[in-house]
Amino acid sequence: MAEGKLFAGHVVRRLRRQSGLTQAAMAEMLDISPSYLNLIERNQRPLSATLLLRLSERFDFDPRQLAANEPGGGADAVRRRLADPMFADLEIDRGELEEWLAGAPGGAEAFARAYDRIGQGGPAPMSGESDPAVPVRREIERWRNHFADLDAAAEEVADELRLGAGDLYGAIAERLRVRHQLSIRILPADVMPDLLRRLDLHARQLQLSELLDPASRTFAAAFQLAQNEARGGIEALVKAAGFATPAAERLYRRHLTGYFAAAVMMPYARFLRACEATGYDLEILQRRFGAGFEQVAHRLTTLSRVGARGLPFFMIRIDRAGQVSKRYAGASAAALVEAQARCPLWRLHHAFDRPGTLTAQLVDLDGSGDAGVARWFTMARTVTPPGRRYGGVEAMFAIGLGVEATLAAPLSxxxxxxxxxxATPIGLGCRQCLRADCPQRSAAPAARALLINERERRMSAFTFAGD
Structure with missing residues (x-):
């Protein structure tokens, strides 16, 4: 995409080759000249609305594939990879990046796959098999974590359930019983000591632990409903992703099933209206839709419906050690999500000091390296997963949410x-941050040489070349 024009020559070329057509044959089917088609495939001419319509009619082509098949996940995704310190000396600007994506989309895609396979710039995996979460996250990123067909189907189901009963959990339980011959049974914790949910097909029961809170119980029931009623749409998305390992397929399938379940609990149109009416008040949204904080936070990253978009939030979940277990950039293209390290000055880490309290912060990435958008409005709060028993380990995570500062005015x-x-000046981790004289710095940037001066002591103990 450049200046509002849609350049997608790689997609048209792939479609032509998959159909076994020459440029002349495809041009004839599209009522254009072979030379014009050649220019389109070389990204020297944009795709018009008329041509998109002809492609969809004559080749059973879904225009949404354009967003899902951008090389490397699109310019913002490739830009985040290039922000790795190993590329700092190349100084690739946005114009050069866009020329690369337009002129050599296959090369950009190859770069993205190679970078992801070695763990985003880290050492190659010792097992010879890459982390299945990496290609799954990349596929979710391709779709901006918005799956329009699943959302529409879930909205229809939610409307039907709403007509049947005011209690969503009860309505789902009744639908499972009547349509799928599955009953829900709540079992004591000592009967299911290590499980929160189990499907017993022999007994035709969805068995749920009594340790689940109401929001988690509703989600578990909706998750089962998704497995029964959204299987076709979910399997089509899994197959189209073309993962190399069964583990990645299962992980992606679980994400999509959870996506449908959340969309049943928080139907798109109603949820977006509530967001806009309340100023995206997270507590009110939780209460209105009977959802947990993490469920609402995740749902905020999915609001990219054409003609009805919400604010482009990102979400990240970390533990006390700073390890990331969830990250969704959504439509935000936030470098804070993909960074392999985080800045201790970001209050996401401070959330553990005040469990259950929402903390807001304005942060500034300007000067911390090539991080794209500079200013972000962020919120952080801890969550505790269901299932803890007295005397057991109490797990706790911090959820970070953020949106561009220029868009944050409507937020309560x-x-x-x-x-x-x-704003608080932060970076993407010390090894990637180029800010000088930061008192919190723990290492010099990877792209700069460490300087040692025995006659001086600056604010930071890590002085580096170019400082």
Whole structure:
């Protein structure tokens, strides 16, 4: 995409080759000249709305594939990979990147796959098999974590359930019983000591632990409903992803099934209206839709329906050690999501000091390296997964949410904050951050040589070349 024009020559070329057509044959079917088709495939001419319509009619082509098949996940995704310190000396600007994607999409895709396979710039995996979460996250990123068909189907189911009963959990339980001959049974914790949910097909029961809170119980029931009623759409998306390993397929299938379940609990149109009416008030959204904080946070990253888009949030979940277990950039293209390390000055890490309290912060990435959008309005809060028993280990995670500062004015959490005022300067981890004299710095940037001066002591103990 450049200046509002759609360049997708790689997609048209792939479609032509899959159909076994020459350029002349495809041009005739599209009522254009072979030379014009050649220019389109070389990204020297944009795709018009008329041509998109002809492609969809004559080749059973879904225009949404254009967003799902951008080389490397699109310019923002490739830009985040290039922000790795190993590429710092190349100084690839946005114009050069766009020329690369337009002129050599296959090369850009190859770069993205190679980079992802070695763990985003880290050492090659010792097992010889890459982490299945990497290609799954990349596929989710391709779709901006918005699956329109699943959302539409879930919305229809939610409307039907709403007509049947006011209690969503009860309505789902009744639908499972009547349509799928599955009953829900709540079992004591000592009967299911290590499980929260189990499907017993022999007994035709969905068995849920009594340790699940109401929101988690509803989600578990909706998850089972998704497995029964959205299987076709989910399997089509899994097959189209073309994963190399069964583990990646299963992980992606679980994500899509959970996506459908959340969409049943928080139907798109109603949820977006509630977001806009309440200023994206997270507590009100939880109560109105009977959902947990993490469920609402995840749902905020999916609001990319054409003609009805919400604010482009990102979400990240970390533990006390800073390890990431969930990250969704959605439509935000936030470098904070993909970074392999985080800045201790970001209050995401401070959330553990005040469990259950929402903390807001305006952060500034300007000067921390090539991080794209500079200013972000972020929120953080801890969550505790269901299932803890007395005397057991209490798990706790911090959920981070963020949106571009220029878009944050409607947020209830941003009231009273000067979004154009002073912001906390942070980076993407010390090894990637180029800020000088940061008192919290723990290492010199990977792209700069460490300097040692025995006659001086600056604010930071890590002075580096170019500082």
């Amino acid at each position: 959490a941003a009231r009273g904050i000067d979004l154009a005022g002073e």
